[in-house]
Amino acid sequence: MPVFDLSTTPLREFNSALRNIPEGSNDFSFEVLNPRGSHAVAAGIDTPVTVDVQGSVGYYCAGMNDGGIVTVHGSAGPGVAENMMSGTVVVEGDASQYAGATGRGGLLVIRGNASSRCGISMKGIDIVVLGNIGHMSAFMGQSGHLVVLGDAGEALGDSLYEAKLFVRGKVKSLGADCVEKDMRPEHLAKLAELLEKAGVSGVRPEEFKRYGSARKLYNFNIDNADAY
Amino acid sequence: MCGIVGLFLKDRTLEPRLGDMLSDMLIAMTDRGPDSAGIAIYRPSPEGKTKLTLQSASPETDFADLRGELLEAGIAASVTVRSTHAVLETDATAEKVRAFLATHRPAVRVTGTGRSIELYKETGLPKDVVERFGVRGMGGTHGVGHTRMATESAVTTLGAHPFSTGADQCLVHNGSLSNHSNLRRTLAHEGINLESQNDSEVAAAYLTAEMARGKDLGEALNSALDDLDGFFTFVVGTQSGFGVVRDPIACKPAVMAETDQYVAFGSEYRALVNLPGIENARVWEPEPATVYFWDHEKAA
Structure with missing residues (x-):
């Protein structure tokens, strides 16, 4: 297993190794030591590699991930797994703002808390946060799922499209056009599947509430002007 | 940023x-x-004196014999020059030093005053x-x-x-x-x-x-x-x-x-x-x- 110590190796060398695995090689597991808050660690993965980052990272860790499995054994700065296409990103600690922003696919698991704008403009990504999330999360979320075991901050799901939000704790306030919705059997089943994929046990889907779009802001209608 | x-x-x-x-x-x-x-x-300041940090675009002229001129004006002060800045420590009030600077060193800026603060900044x-x-x-x-x-x-x-x-x-x-x-x-x-x-x-x-x-x-x-x-x-x-x-x-x-x-x-x-x-x-x-x-x- 290749080990990259970022206190002695330039980050670019590591990120480029992830994209240039020699033909015929079976070595798809990487370990990163001493990330010390570096930016863009393991960004741009385009093959099913496994990366274990031993420590905390800065901006845009695992950005644009397409098929990799990245675990951060620490906390992550802003924009972790931004625009993920597929694969899995796990943050063992906390994540800063806009975790999983604009993600189109894959699974992002945050074992601690995520701060503001978690899942902003999400487009298909599934995000599971074991702690709390901050304000303006899932803003303009188009599709995918955001599952929160703790509480959500202000203006959850503001101007939401079709992303589905599940929160187990308290929601400080809902954003414009976001409403609580009935939990139907298909939602409970999806939630059970996501919790299992995220390795969460001892939590039942029935403990969550579902939030989604009231669909009043899709097209401008003067009768809905108050909702903006 | x-x-x-x-x-x-x-x-x-x-x-x-x-x-x-x-x-x-x-x-x-x-x-x-x-x-x-x-x-x-x-x-x-160990003696509880007033500290002022001064900044000058021409420290070699502005800070030259500053201590002596202050003393002539009745202000006993230590002057520690660090590049474009100088820290004064004195028993006089900050206002008295500012008044002195206004007439004797008009181009000098005071970046900080107080009992503890020293303030250094540059491009x-x-x-x-x-x-x-x-x-x-x-x-x-x-x-x-x-x-x-x-x-x-x-x-x-x-x-x-x-x-x-x-x-x-x-x-x-x-x-x-x-x-x-x-x-x-x-x-x-x-x-x-x-x-x-x-x-x-x-x-x-x-x-x-x-x-x-x-x-x-x-x-x-x-x-x-x-x-x-x-x-x-x-x-x-x-x-x-x-x-x-x-x-x-x-x-x-x-x-x-x-x-x-x-x-x-x-x-x-x-x-x-x-x-x-x-x-x-x-x-x-x-x-x-x-x-x-x-x-x-x-x-x-």
């Missing part, structure tokens, strides 16, 4: 290393702000600014630093942070204020006139004015949340402590770390990685629109 660092020591045995630790933190934030850098360091890379002023060798109780990427006003020495608008007070800012022109006019009506065209200096003067009305730092920062419009993460230093506040949208990054030895602030975690015991520190992101402050006097 801009980078902010702050370090408040709880463990007095770390005090001789304050400047060294702050220097590492500041240099780690170079790519957030390569235009200018500055540092405010709090280290009380250029943080590593060069740290080197120029010998920050690594400075001990102290707490300090804040700033690396600037200018947005609202020109890259000049006076446009660099920190800003000090009251005795032993200073402020550093990451962000941009939208209502600084109005606030500047309001402050001018109250007789507070500012040195630069910088929006952050307005915020510093606003807090000074609020504290002059009897508010403590925490209360003044709470008022700022109502009265200041724009993006901000502020770190504010006073003689005995420091405070942190972010605007309600909280776009501008902030990370804090606390151990038994210190409380530290960084725009990014990278700024904190060299601190002792950081692996086991409590590390968190300060909440939006929430005031945090630590005070040596209140803790004691």
Whole structure:
């Protein structure tokens, strides 16, 4: 297993190794030591590699991930797994703002808390946060799922499209056009599947509430002007 | 962008290393702000004297025989020159020294006054600014630093942070204020006139004015949340402590770390990685629109 110590190796060398695995090689597991808050660690993965980052990272860790499995054994700065296409990103600690922003696919698991704008403009990504999330999360979320075991901050799901939000704790306030919705059997089943994929046990889907779009802001209608 | 660092020591045995630790933190934030850098360091004058930090564009002429001329004017002061800045320590009042400077050294600016504060700032890379002023060798109780990427006003020495608008007070800012022109006019009506065209200096003067009305730092920062419009993460230093506040949208990054030895602030975690015991520190992101402050006097 290749080990990259970022206190002695330039980050670019590591990120480029992830994209240039020699033909015929079976070595798809990487370990990163001493990330010390570096930016863009393991960004741009385009093959099913496994990366274990031993420590905390800065901006845009695992950005644009397409098929990799990245675990951060620490906390992550802003924009972790931004625009993920597929694969899995796990943050063992906390994540800063806009975790999983604009993600189109894959699974992002945050074992601690995520701060503001978690899942902003999400487009298909599934995000599971074991702690709390901050304000303006899932803003303009188009599709995918955001599952929160703790509480959500202000203006959850503001101007939401079709992303589905599940929160187990308290929601400080809902954003414009976001409403609580009935939990139907298909939602409970999806939630059970996501919790299992995220390795969460001892939590039942029935403990969550579902939030989604009231669909009043899709097209401008003067009768809905108050909702903006 | 801009980078902010702050370090408040709880463990007095770390005090001789304050400047060294702050220097590492500041240099780690170079790519957030390569235009200018500055540092405010709090280290009380042992004899309880008044300290003034002076800045000059022509230090070789302005600081030459400054001590002698002060003495002739009846002001006994020690003068320690560090590159473009000089620190005066005196039993005279800051007002008396300012009056002297106005007539004898009109081009000299006072960057900070008080019992503890020394305030150094210049254009250029943080590593060069740290080197120029010998920050690594400075001990102290707490300090804040700033690396600037200018947005609202020109890259000049006076446009660099920190800003000090009251005795032993200073402020550093990451962000941009939208209502600084109005606030500047309001402050001018109250007789507070500012040195630069910088929006952050307005915020510093606003807090000074609020504290002059009897508010403590925490209360003044709470008022700022109502009265200041724009993006901000502020770190504010006073003689005995420091405070942190972010605007309600909280776009501008902030990370804090606390151990038994210190409380530290960084725009990014990278700024904190060299601190002792950081692996086991409590590390968190300060909440939006929430005031945090630590005070040596209140803790004691």
